[in-house]
Amino acid sequence: MSGSESKVNIIIETLKGHTLTTLEIEVKLKKINAQCPDDLARTLNVMRRKGLIKGEVSVERGGWVWWVEDQP
Numbered sequence: 076m077s078g079s080e081s082k083v084n085i086i087i088e089t090l091k092g093h094t095l096t097t098l099e100i101e102v103k104l105k106k107i108n109a110q111c112p113d114d115l116a117r118t119l120n121v122m123r124r125k126g127l128i129k130g131e132v133s134v135e136r137g138g139w140v141w142w143v144e145d146q147p
Contacts, residue, residue, distance in 0.1 A: 083122060085109050087143055090128060094142040 089095070089103050097116050104115075119141055123130045133140040 082109075082118070083127060086119070086122065087127065090141055090143045094140050096133070096136050096138050096140055098138070100141060 085104070085107075086100065089100060095103070097119060100119070101115050116139070119128065119130060119139070122128045123141075128141055128143050130139050130141045132138070
């Protein structure tokens, strides 16, 4: 598995069952020593465009929130 695939899988696992802001994801990744080497917001947007995760702007939470859809 490439580093990119590993990063995607870690982010997806981090989001399962949660709706998190970009900052909250960053904190969780740091706690498991898996921080994103490039810009996390850019990575999340690329994943959203590929349909791997969902995301939208949340005025209430002050930025983007991210989640994964439950697989049937």
